[in-house]
Amino acid sequence: MIRFLTTISLVLALAACGGGGRDISGARAPARPLDPVLSSKEAKQLFGAKSDASTQKAQPFGGYAKGCLAGGVQLAETGPTWQAMRLSRNRNWGHPDLIDYVQDLSRKAAQQPGWNGLYLGDFSQPRGGPMLTGHRSHQIGLDADIWLRPADNLSLSAKARENISSISMRRAAGAYTNDKWTKQHHEIVKAAASDPRVARIFIFPGAKVQMCKDEKGDKSWLRKVRPWWGHHYHFHVRLSCPKGAAGCVDQAAPPPGDGCKEAEGWVDRILNPPPPDPNAKPSPPRRELTLGDLPRACADVLAAN
Numbered sequence: 001m002i003r004f005l006t007t008i009s010l011v012l013a014l015a016a017c018g019g020g021g022r023d024i025s026g027a028r029a030p031a032r033p034l035d036p037v038l039s040s041k042e043a044k045q046l047f048g049a050k051s052d053a054s055t056q057k058a059q060p061f062g063g064y065a066k067g068c069l070a071g072g073v074q075l076a077e078t079g080p081t082w083q084a085m086r087l088s089r090n091r092n093w094g095h096p097d098l099i100d101y102v103q104d105l106s107r108k109a110a111q112q113p114g115w116n117g118l119y120l121g122d123f124s125q126p127r128g129g130p131m132l133t134g135h136r137s138h139q140i141g142l143d144a145d146i147w148l149r150p151a152d153n154l155s156l157s158a159k160a161r162e163n164i165s166s167i168s169m170r171r172a173a174g175a176y177t178n179d180k181w182t183k184q185h186h187e188i189v190k191a192a193a194s195d196p197r198v199a200r201i202f203i204f205p206g207a208k209v210q211m212c213k214d215e216k217g218d219k220s221w222l223r224k225v226r227p228w229w230g231h232h233y234h235f236h237v238r239l240s241c242p243k244g245a246a247g248c249v250d251q252a253a254p255p256p257g258d259g260c261k262e263a264e265g266w267v268d269r270i271l272n273p274p275p276p277d278p279n280a281k282p283s284p285p286r287r288e289l290t291l292g293d294l295p296r297a298c299a300d301v302l303a304a305n
Contacts, residue, residue: 034299039292046291046302047129051090054127054304058096060140061297063249064238066289068298069128069141073099081106081117083154085147085161091131094123095141097242101197102144105237108191112184114150119166121145121234127301130289140248142239146192148185148232170232174204175270186211192237193221199251202228202236205266212260222258227266247297 038046047068058071072093077084082102084092094102106118124141125131137143147166156164169185171178189211193201205227212222228236241248255262291299 034292034296038299040290042130043289043291043294043298044130044132047125047127048132050125050127050302052126053093054301056301056304058141059245059247059297060095060128060142060241061247061301062140062295064137064140064143064251066294067128067140067249068294068301069093069095069124069139070297070301070304072124072126072128072141074126075099075102075120075123077158078154079103079106079117081110081154082120083117083151083156083161084120085164086121087158087161089122091122091125091138092120093126093128093141094144095239095242097197098123098142098144098239101195101237101239102146104195105146105188105192109151109188112187114152114182115184115188116154117151118188119147119149119151121147121166129294129298137238142241142248144237145234146188146237147234150184166233168232170204170206172206173270174206174229174232175267176206177210181207181210183214186214189225189235190215190221192235193224197239198224198237199240200238200254201225202231202238204228204230204232205263205270207232207235208263209260209267212258212263219258219260222260223254223256226254226259227263247295 053072053074054070056070058073060069061067073096075084075092075094077087077092102118102120109115110117122135122138122145124138124143128139128141130139148169149166167180169177169181189201189203189207192198201224203225208222208225208227211225212219215222238251241250291302
């Protein structure tokens with residue numbers, strides 16, 4: 001492993017010394033082919049080996065599930081209204097917009113009875129990119145997992161943050177919320193979705209349906225709340241690409257409307273699953289992303305100081 005990392009470091013240094021491609025500032029320079037050896041390496045091994053951010057202007061490159069992050073910012077482990085969890089993962093990094101957003105949301109959460117703020121799960125690695133384990137997205141510093149466990153103690157030790165678990169809010173495989181779901185959860189998700197920086201929020205189908213039933217006012221914010229498998233211990237916030245981030249690729253906007261009928265369809269399929277298709281072919285195994293699969297700028301992000 002030491003020999004592998006040393007080799008990669010030398011290749012990255014050579015790549016950084018050469019000219020070519022489009023640099024971080026967006027300026028055009030002479031074309032430079034990506035080193036074929038480096039290009040073929042698994043991106044998760046390269047990005048997972050980086051323990052700190054690059055000293056570049058903060059910019060996301062690529063899409064949420066195929067990209068990287070230049071100039072990432074680390075969220076403080078503890079703040080007035082938040083604590084970052086699972087510190088050993090070193091995934092409390094993001095674009096400055098994401099760091100500002102979660103701090104804003106934590107202050108709103110702290111106004112809810114029984115909540116002193118938020119417990120914050122995975123954001124991104126220091127330079128984004130594919131992770132060694134877990135998420136397919138969270139690659140460009142614009143995704144954050146927010147625990148659904150009320151943050152009633154903001155003095156947890158690093159060891160406690162490794163061992164404590166969030167709390168599941170689902171019942172009947174996600175068709176319904178359980179008795180742990182409260183009005184406070186509703187209000188926090190509403191505040192999260194109402195921020196104009198947000199593109200989407202993912203949460204289990206039963207929670208979306210419950211919020212559709214309970215919301216008595218304007219339901220337009222529910223358009224951004226999308227049902228998705230899992231996401232019953234946390235909800236996942238995804239921000240839109242920052243203004244002026246030319247190398248960032250936004251996800252298509254959610255369909256028009258509040259999406260409540262769509263969520264009911266998810267619940268119906270959980271409770272009444274369709275019979276399996278006897279002619280269905282198994283999905284081929286997913287190939288691991290290589291550095292060559294990512295935007296060209298991601299090699300520069302890896303090579304930067």
